[in-house]
Amino acid sequence: MTFHSILFEGADQEFSAECATEPAFFNDLNLDQFVNRVTTGWEEYNLAPFYYTRLGDLQTIIFRQQIVRDLEPPTLFQAIKSFSAQMQAMRRRIDQAKQFFYERASQRGFLGAVEIYCAAVERLTLDICSHEPKSQGLILLQDYLAHYVSSAGFRALVTETEALKADLATIKYCLLIKGDTITVRNPEDEDDYSVSVEETFKKFRRNADQRFRIEVRQIEGVNHIQAQVLDGLATLHPDTFETLKTFCTIHANYLDPVIARFDREVQFYMAYLTFMNKLRIFGLNFCLPELSQTAKAVEGHNVYDLVLAAKLVDDKATAVCNDFTLSGAERIFVVTGPNHGGKTTFARMFGQMHYLASLGLPVPGTEARLFLFDRLFTHFERHENVANLRGKLQDDLVRIRSILDKSTPNSVIIMNEIFASTTLQDATFLSRQIITHLSSLDLLCVCVTFLDELASLNEKTVSIVSTVDPDNPAIRTFKLERRPADGLAYALAIAQKHRVTYGFLKERIPE
Numbered sequence: 001m002t003f004h005s006i007l008f009e010g011a012d013q014e015f016s017a018e019c020a021t022e023p024a025f026f027n028d029l030n031l032d033q034f035v036n037r038v039t040t041g042w043e044e045y046n047l048a049p050f051y052y053t054r055l056g057d058l059q060t061i062i063f064r065q066q067i068v069r070d071l072e073p074p075t076l077f078q079a080i081k082s083f084s085a086q087m088q089a090m091r092r093r094i095d096q097a098k099q100f101f102y103e104r105a106s107q108r109g110f111l112g113a114v115e116i117y118c119a120a121v122e123r124l125t126l127d128i129c130s131h132e133p134k135s136q137g138l139i140l141l142q143d144y145l146a147h148y149v150s151s152a153g154f155r156a157l158v159t160e161t162e163a164l165k166a167d168l169a170t171i172k173y174c175l176l177i178k179g180d181t182i183t184v185r186n187p188e189d190e191d192d193y194s195v196s197v198e199e200t201f202k203k204f205r206r207n208a209d210q211r212f213r214i215e216v217r218q219i220e221g222v223n224h225i226q227a228q229v230l231d232g233l234a235t236l237h238p239d240t241f242e243t244l245k246t247f248c249t250i251h252a253n254y255l256d257p258v259i260a261r262f263d264r265e266v267q268f269y270m271a272y273l274t275f276m277n278k279l280r281i282f283g284l285n286f287c288l289p290e291l292s293q294t295a296k297a298v299e300g301h302n303v304y305d306l307v308l309a310a311k312l313v314d315d316k317a318t319a320v321c322n323d324f325t326l327s328g329a330e331r332i333f334v335v336t337g338p339n340h341g342g343k344t345t346f347a348r349m350f351g352q353m354h355y356l357a358s359l360g361l362p363v364p365g366t367e368a369r370l371f372l373f374d375r376l377f378t379h380f381e382r383h384e385n386v387a388n389l390r391g392k393l394q395d396d397l398v399r400i401r402s403i404l405d406k407s408t409p410n411s412v413i414i415m416n417e418i419f420a421s422t423t424l425q426d427a428t429f430l431s432r433q434i435i436t437h438l439s440s441l442d443l444l445c446v447c448v449t450f451l452d453e454l455a456s457l458n459e460k461t462v463s464i465v466s467t468v469d470p471d472n473p474a475i476r477t478f479k480l481e482r483r484p485a486d487g488l489a490y491a492l493a494i495a496q497k498h499r500v501t502y503g504f505l506k507e508r509i510p511e
Contacts, residue, residue, distance in 0.1 A: 002140070002144070003140035003141050003143065003144040003258065004258060004261075005261065005262075005265060006067065006137050006138075006141065006262050006265045006266050006269075007064065008060065009059065009063055017049050017050055017052075017053040020050075020052035020053045021052060022035075022048075022052055023054075023376075025351065025376055025377060026052075028348075028378035028380040028414070029348050029351045029352055029355070029378060029414070030305075030307040030348055031307075033307050034051075034306060034307050034310075034352070035048055035052075037275065037310060038051070038271050038275045039051070042267050042270075042271045044088075045264050047267055047268055050268045051359065053359075054355065054358040054359060054376075055359065055360060056358075056372075056374065058291060058292075058293055058372060060360065061291060061357070061358065061359075061360040061372070062360075063135075063137055063360070064360025064361070065288050065360050066136060066137065067135045067137045067138060067269060068269060068288065068360070068362060069134065069288070070133045070135045071269050071270075071273060072273065073131075075131060076128075076133070077270070077273065079124070079127035079131070080124075080127075080266055081270065082123070082127075083120055083123065083124040083127075083263070084263060084266070084267065086116055086117075086119065086123070087117075087263045090113045090116040090117050090120065093109055093110075093112050093113040093116060094109070096109050096221075097109025097110045097112075097113065100221060100222055101222075101227075102222050102226075102227035102230065104227070104231070104241065105221075105226075105227065105230065107244050107245060107247075107248045108168070108244070110248050111161065111164060111165065111168075111244065111247065111248070114157065114161050115161050117254065117255065118154075118158045121149060121154075121256075121259060122149055122158075124145065125145040125146060125148075125149050128142045129142060129146070145259075148256060148258075157251060157254060160251075164240075164247055167240045167243070168240060171237055171240065172186075172187050173185065173187065173232075173233055173236065174186070174187050174190065175229070182225065182228070182229065183232075184229055184232030184233060184235075184236065186236055275310075278310075278313070279306075279309060279364075282313050282318070283318070284319060284364065285364070285365060285366045286362040286363065286364055286365070287362060287363060287365055287366055287367055288362050288363075289353070289357045289362075289363050289368035289369065290368070290369045291357055291369075291370055291371070291372045292369070292370075292371060292372065293371075293372045293410075295371070296331060296371050296442070296444060297327045297328070297369070298324070298325075298326050298369055298444065299323075299324060299326070299367075299368070299369050300324050300353060300365050300368040300369075301323050301365055301366050301367045301368070302322075302323065302365050302366040303321060303322060303323070303324065303349055303353060303363070303364055303365035303368065304319045304320065304321045304322070304349060304364050304365070305319070305345045305346075305348050305352065305364075306349075306352050306356070307348075307352070308345055309364065320342065320477070320478040320479060321365070322342075322346060322349075322480050324346075324350070324464070324480075324482075325482070326444070329460055330459075330460060330461075331438075331442060331443065331444055331445065331461075332435065332438060332439065332444075332446075332447060332460050332461045332462065333346075333350070333445070333446045333461075333462050333464050334435075334447050334449060334457075334461050334463055334464065335347065335446060335447065335449070335464045335465075335480065336448075336451075336452055336455055336463070336465055336466075337465045337466030337467070337468075337480075337485075338466060338468060338473075338476065341466030341467070341468065341477075341478065342466045342476065342478035342479070342480060343416075343480075344416055344448055345478070346446070346448075346464065346466075347415075347446045347448050348414070349364075350412075350414065351376060351378065351412065351414045351446070352364075353365070353370060354370055354371065354373060354376065354412055355376060357370045357372070358372060371412070371444055373410055373411055373412040373444070374408055374410040375407065375410075375411045375412075376411070376412045376413075377403045377406070377407060377411060377412070377413045377414070378416075379399055379403060379413070379415045379416065380414075380415075380416040381416060381417055381420060382395065382399075392421040393419065393421055393426075396418055396419055396421070397430075400418065404434070404437060404438075407438075407443060408443070409441050409443050410443065411441075411444075412444045413438065413443060413444070413445045414445070415434075415446070415447045415448065416448045417448050417449060418431065418434075418449075419431060420450070424451075427451060431449065431454055432453070432454065432457065435447065435454055435458075435461065436457070436458070439457075439458055439460045439461070452485040452486070455484065455485040456484065456485075462482065463483060463484050463485050464480050464481070464482055465480065465482075465483055465484075465485055465486075466478070466479075466480050467480070467481055
């Protein structure tokens with residue numbers, strides 16, 4: 001096999017990724033915030049399309065997981081980071097060269113960029129070989145680099161760059177300045193006045209080891225006087241400057257497209273691993289999940305909402321971790337409990353984990369076994385849209401109808417408190433119909449609801465309840481337990497909120 005991409009095994013996948021747009025469910029699962037956070041600082045690489053492109057085949061996911069394993073150790077991670085920094089420096093040098101108005105200054109900038117590129121590629125080749133990668137992607141890259149750096153074309157590029165740089169470094173000249181006239185000429189055995197100056201002031205030297213620092217203002221670019229000096233030097237050394245001009249013409253396309261693509265694509269891993277390592281410092285775990293295209297028995301241990309955890313870390317707080325398991329015929333989590341108890345967070349977490357796994361990335365938690373879905377759908381509450389002239393209930397029905405028409409037995413659906421705008425009787429009837437239909441499809445689903453009846457609808461539904469502090473039901477623990485829904489904690493919390501518990505009523509009723 002020949003290396004062509006560190007993200008995709010097929011060129012068709014790479015093309016589709018470049019055309020990808022943000023999926024419809026990103027906002028509901030807060031994955032839009034995740035992408036914004038992860039890609040901050042990596043804007044020049046345009047990584048968002050890669051995070052928008054889920055993988056549908058297990059082989060490519062495993063291909064990426066193996067690369068993640070290779071990149072997680074700090075040594076190889078830092079080697080790739082160093083290579084990326086050199087490539088950034090190369091691009092800055094090229095940009096500066098293009099901005100120079102004067103041709104010879106631009107040519108010298110181009111030579112500097114090529115020099116950085118050659119050194120970066122050779123260093124990367126040595127670093128990857130020394131780390132002995134195990135992943136197919138990095139092994140193929142290692143082979144590609146080994147052939148590339150030993151190729152006649154690259155060796156000629158290195159040799160010509162070094163020779164031209166050495167020739168330019170040997171050029172010495174004198175400037176004769178008289179009034180507003182500058183004359184450039186070759187040196188003629190002039191005295192080195194720096195030696196004379198040092199000798200004259202030698203007797204005044206004290207504390208030789210003392211350091212004096214001054215700020216020297218850096219001037220960007222080349223002004224017209226410097227450009228004319230370069231023109232004078234070109235007249236004195238025509239062969240060297242003609243060689244420089246020829247070099248820039250011949251090697252205008254020096255940048256290897258495969259290496260350039262690697263430099264961009266590898267940032268997909270680097271950005272995520274950087275984000276991940278920041279959370280690990282605060283004790284949050286990540287793992288590479290086990291994925292299946294057939295088995296729908298899923299589980300996760302010490303899992304959490306990735307976006308919420310990142311926000312909590314910013315606030316110096318800690319995320320609450322949970323577990324989940326579906327086995328046998330179980331397919332649907334029905335999540336009930338008090339408001340603000342972590343129900344929606346659990347639903348988002350379930351969707352986030354499955355999506356991140358479909359990208360071939362580690363997921364939050366210590367262990368996970370997940371299902372490789374074909375499509376992911378979300379149905380979260382929306383504000384009423386007056387533009388479509390539909391009421392809120394009708395809009396909910398239209399949206400859920402669209403999801404049901406498109407979903408398959410291999411889909412994942414996340415529903416968050418649908419039909420909250422209608423009566424309890426209608427909400428119960430409609431929700432039962434939908435859960436029954438989803439059960440017949442045998443797909444995976446999380447349904448956050450205020451209807452306890454749905455939790456025990458059939459053998460495919462599993463009841464998950466968000467818990468409260470047993471001593472104070474108004475305090476949420478954000479832990480979710482697998483147990484029958486009873487609504488007691490929710491009812492008690494609402495009663496306390498509205499001051500209608502037995503204690504509050506007794507205080508208000510006169511004896």
